[in-house]
Amino acid sequence: MAGCHVRTLTDAPVHFAKVRDMADQLPHALRSDALDNRDRILDAARRLFSTEGLKVPMREIARGAGVGPATLYRRFPTKQALVAAVFADQVRECRAIVEEGCSDPDPWHGFCLLIEKTCEMHARDRGFTEAFLTAYPGATEIAEERAFAMKAVGELAQRAMESGRLRPDFVLDDILLMLMGNCGIRVASPAAQVAAARRFAAYVIQAFEARPQQAPLSAPVRLTSPAAMG
Structure with a gap:
């Protein structure tokens, strides 16, 4: 058709x-x-x-x-799997900071560098600080990194103490105390958060030093309004 x-x-x-x-x-x-x-x-x-x-x-x-x-x-x-994936970059950064500090031929300089960079890194991410401090259950990568970091920092601190620069009554838990204090910083912007962490780190370093040199601090950061202070 x-x-x-x-x-x-x-x-x-x-x-x-x-x-x-x-x-x-x-x-x-x-x-x-x-x-x-x-x-x-x-x-x-x-x-x-x-x-x-x-x-x-x-x-x-x-x-x-x-x-x-x-x-x-x-x-x-699981939430543990999500936490591990989210903080994979921070785990690598944490290890790099520890290795850089420990490889410095001057143990006190390496210790100070580690304090400064650790405070700055943790200031950028409250969640990672919480996971690191609490050894978040099931997040084995973070738990392993915490164990590695604490062991390496302990050895670095011992060398800094033997050099006479780190105060003799320093204990490893002081690092965790420092992270807890740094985690409490709350400011309006990420940039201000990092700036405040740097100033906090400068105070911490002076507190850890056996004979503080009163090195100048970084620029102050506005944390509260004058009205709130009043």
Whole structure:
């Protein structure tokens, strides 16, 4: 009949080729979506851990990432797994700081460098400080890093003490005390937070020194308004 198209076998390869193309593209699209979801989850968790600490609920993290709870748990079955992924960069940075301080030929200079950089790093992320101080259950990478750092700092402190620069009554728990104090700094912006941590570190170094040289402090940081002080 005129105008009537009769489907032939030659149509099938074209149709099947299109289906194959779509099937080949689908896994890539799914992988791309999964990676986007993972990045959004990590960004949201990093932001919330930094401002609110590790007690923030998983549902709030999912909401902040714009994904459903099921998607969050599919990527990170436990909160411990999420914590480990979020702080992977900080764990590496922490180790680098410790290794740099310990490799300094002048143990007191290396000890001071470690104090300064540690305070600054922890000032940028409240969540990592909390995980480091409490040895967050199940986050084995952070627990291992804490054990490595404390052992290495203890050895560095012993050398600094033998050089006569570190006060003889220093104990390793003073480092944890320092981190607790540094964690209590609360200011309006990340830049001010780091600046305040640097000034705090300068005070700490003078307190740790056997014969304080009264080195100049970094610039002061406005923490409260004059009205609040009054």
